[in-house]
Amino acid sequence: MERPVSKLQRLLEEGKFVFTVELQPPKNASKEEVRKKLSAIKDFADAVNLTDCSTASVSMSSLAASLITLEEGFEPVWQMTCRDRNRIALQAEILGAYALGVRNLLCMTGDHPLVGDHPQAKPVYDLDSVQLLSLVKGLEEGKFFNGKPLKGERPCFFLGAVENPFATPLHFRVLRLKKKALAGARFIQTQGIFNLKKFERFLRLAEEEGILEKVFLIAGIIPPRSFKMLKYMKERVPGMDIPDEWIKRMASARDQREEGIKIAVEIGKALKEMKGVRGLHIMLIGWEEALPEIVKALR
Amino acid sequence: MIVTRPKPLEEVLSFLKGFRKILVLGCRGCVAIYHVGGDKEAKALAQKLSQKGFEASSKSVLRQCDPRYLKDLKEELSQFDAVLSLACGVGVVTFAEMFSEIPVYPGVDTLFCGAQVERGVFQEKCRACGNCLLHLTAGLCPVALCPKGLLNGPCGGSSEGRCEVNPNKPCVWEEIIKRLEKQGRLEELLELFPPRDYSLAEGNSPREYVHGKASK
Known part of the structure; x- marks a missing residue:
């Protein structure tokens, strides 16, 4: 087997259960703010995902934030979407990111500008996430997306993709995951999981398709900070599947934050038990303080 | 029209x-x-x-x-x-x-290029992209009908057949999957759809076509 290109890859290949944490770069030019956020999660994650203008709203570039992460001696998972760049810009940035030391790359299609803070923007989507994966794989094999040879040093990433096991049509999600694996994804981070039964069904289907031998699956957790937030996600965030039992528990909790952490830990423990789950991806959505307790309980 | x-x-x-x-x-x-x-x-x-x-x-x-x-x-x-x-x-x-x-x-x-689906209601159906792929998508066009123009859809936001970007609209990829399944062609979607060729579309403007000649 080839040598792993990143710590995340090495840990997964060694069979370690990994923790990745999502960090949204600040909506300003402050390096200090990135550093602060990083120092809050550093000891509790094996790698940190830097989002690429999530919900199609402007924040500091995910590549810039990935470089700050590297400077801080920490491992970034650079998230890249197809929303804002055509195939020329995508390739240019990928080559540059590798030259600067980024090794984990997560390929996504990206939220549509219409749901973001600049709805008038031109949506690019020259490629989709599957095509982006094959573009990166091509560069690694020494060819540009146009088929022409890439001469000299090639990039080499630990390549990832995302999947939402709860988006419809459910049975096709597994095939789409397979498609992403075929296109070059080596690890998969999922949407936040609340419906454990449904997720387990998804896992078994993925296993039957032989996908879990091809990719490392890192299951997503979103610690609910409040009843209001959980309800909002259930009602308003497309593709979220939140069973009523969690909503009820949050509604009747004396201390909602404490209950939110409890729920996240319970979900995390259940996911850790499932065959095929190789790590947890924690999306804090600004609630960095919750991380230490959750990870300590799950490690 | x-x-x-x-x-x-x-x-x-x-x-x-x-x-x-x-x-x-x-x-x-x-x-x-x-x-x-x-x-x-x-x-x-x-x-x-x-x-x-x-x-x-x-x-x-x-x-x-x-x-x-x-x-x-x-x-x-x-x-x-x-x-x-x-x-x-x-x-x-x-x-x-x-x-x-x-x-x-x-x-x-x-x-847009569209159809009158009911009296007074017009819907876009074709983006005039210059590289028709309707043979792969059960006759429905993801270029025109998916807000992201995804060729390897659906994205992670489709929910109960609705589009994430316009929840009052159906997700065209869900429709494509349903149709291909009915036609026993779902396996075809495992192929990676190649990217679009924008030199046939807005990347090459103004477009010109001379009848009877291969042209961009």
Whole structure:
């Protein structure tokens, strides 16, 4: 087997259960703010995902934030979407990111500008996430997306993709995951999981398709900070599947934050038990303080 | 069909400020079929302009997108200060290219290539992208109907058959999957769809096609 290109890859290949944490770069030019956020999660994650203008709203570039992460001696998972760049810009940035030391790359299609803070923007989507994966794989094999040879040093990433096991049509999600694996994804981070039964069904289907031998699956957790937030996600965030039992528990909790952490830990423990789950991806959505307790309980 | 929408009267009036003699030029093509810019509409708009103090008259041609039907207007145009065209953008531009001496203004906004799915309801169906892939997608077009134009869809936001970006619209990829499944063709979707070739679409503008010749 080839040598792993990143710590995340090495840990997964060694069979370690990994923790990745999502960090949204600040909506300003402050390096200090990135550093602060990083120092809050550093000891509790094996790698940190830097989002690429999530919900199609402007924040500091995910590549810039990935470089700050590297400077801080920490491992970034650079998230890249197809929303804002055509195939020329995508390739240019990928080559540059590798030259600067980024090794984990997560390929996504990206939220549509219409749901973001600049709805008038031109949506690019020259490629989709599957095509982006094959573009990166091509560069690694020494060819540009146009088929022409890439001469000299090639990039080499630990390549990832995302999947939402709860988006419809459910049975096709597994095939789409397979498609992403075929296109070059080596690890998969999922949407936040609340419906454990449904997720387990998804896992078994993925296993039957032989996908879990091809990719490392890192299951997503979103610690609910409040009843209001959980309800909002259930009602308003497309593709979220939140069973009523969690909503009820949050509604009747004396201390909602404490209950939110409890729920996240319970979900995390259940996911850790499932065959095929190789790590947890924690999306804090600004609630960095919750991380230490959750990870300590799950490690 | 090219789908158009009349511009608000105030907007049209703001273009025409300072002119006196106006020709409202209708078209008997797409805009006439859906009552946006045919003979009747051109006449009605000319009447409104007259009430606002203009000297306005109306006329329609068979198709403003064909120079053959425009060329006979030449003499008549000398009687007017400006033309308000009710054709789609193609008609307005074709007119402007032929008659550079008289100002021409658009009376409609050109929206998309679409179908009238029920009376008065128009939906975009084709993006005129120049590399048709409907043979792969059960006849439905993800380029036109998916907000992200995904070729390897659906994205992670489709929910119960609804689109993440426009929840009141169906997710076209879910429809494609349903149809291919019914036709026993779902396996075809495991193929990676190659990217679109924008040199056949807006990446190469203006596009030109010479009938009978391979061309971009």
